[in-house]
Amino acid sequence: GCDDNINFGFRKSKDFLDARLRKKSDIRTLVKLHNNNAGRLAVKQFMRMECKCHGLSGSCTMRTCWMKMPPFSEVGVRLKEHFDGATKVIARNDGHSFMPDDPSIKLPTKRDLVYTEDSDDFCEVNAKTGSLGTHGRECNITSNGVDGCNLMCCERGQARKHVEVKRNCKCSFKWCCEVTCSTCIDIKEVYTCK
Structure with missing residues (x-):
C-alpha cells in the first residue's frame, strides 16, 4: 500500500x-492559527503503521508496511x-503572541488548545443569550453525547419519572381502504434534568 x-x-x-488569517495579527486570529495547527498535529501524532504479509499459503516471507491516518x-x-x-490566553504586548490569562498556568504547547473568551453558561436561563437553561429538559440516561444526562444536566443530576405514552396497536385492514387500530398505553421511563 501507499502511505x-x-x-x-x-x-x-x-x-x-x-x-x-495570516494577514491579521489580533488575538482571535492568533488563537485560530494555533488551534488549526494543534488539530493538524493531532492527526499527525496518531498516524499508525499498517502492514500486510505476502507469501505462499499465508506465510509472511515479505511484509509491506505503510503509515495510515x-x-x-x-x-x-x-x-x-x-x-x-x-x-485561556491573552495577547502579549508584542501583538504577535499570547500568554496564559492566569500567570500560574504554564505556557500552552503546540498541541494544546487555547481560547480567549469564556463560553456562555447554557445550563442556566439567560435572557441575554436566549438560553432557556436545561432545568426540566428530557435527557438520555444511556448516552455519553450532548443529549446525555451527564452533560446536559450540568452535574445537577436528573429526575426519573414514568409517563404514559399512547400509540396505535392491533391494527387491521378492512376491505376496502380502511385501517382500524386500538389505542395501547405504554409506560415509558423518562429522565429530566434537575
Missing part, C-alpha cells in the same frame, strides 16, 4: 484554513480531551 500523504494534507490544510472519530476524541483542558 497517506500527511505532509501534503498538512500543507493543503494550512493553505485552505490559514491563508486569510487515524479514524476521524479517534482524532475527535483526542481533540475533545484537549478542549476540556484548554488554556
Whole structure:
C-alpha cells in the first residue's frame, strides 16, 4: 500500500484554513492559527503503521508496511480531551503572541488548545443569550453525547419519572381502504434534568 500523504494534507490544510488569517495579527486570529495547527498535529501524532504479509499459503516471507491516518472519530476524541483542558490566553504586548490569562498556568504547547473568551453558561436561563437553561429538559440516561444526562444536566443530576405514552396497536385492514387500530398505553421511563 501507499502511505497517506500527511505532509501534503498538512500543507493543503494550512493553505485552505490559514491563508486569510495570516494577514491579521489580533488575538482571535492568533488563537485560530494555533488551534488549526494543534488539530493538524493531532492527526499527525496518531498516524499508525499498517502492514500486510505476502507469501505462499499465508506465510509472511515479505511484509509491506505503510503509515495510515487515524479514524476521524479517534482524532475527535483526542481533540475533545484537549478542549476540556484548554488554556485561556491573552495577547502579549508584542501583538504577535499570547500568554496564559492566569500567570500560574504554564505556557500552552503546540498541541494544546487555547481560547480567549469564556463560553456562555447554557445550563442556566439567560435572557441575554436566549438560553432557556436545561432545568426540566428530557435527557438520555444511556448516552455519553450532548443529549446525555451527564452533560446536559450540568452535574445537577436528573429526575426519573414514568409517563404514559399512547400509540396505535392491533391494527387491521378492512376491505376496502380502511385501517382500524386500538389505542395501547405504554409506560415509558423518562429522565429530566434537575
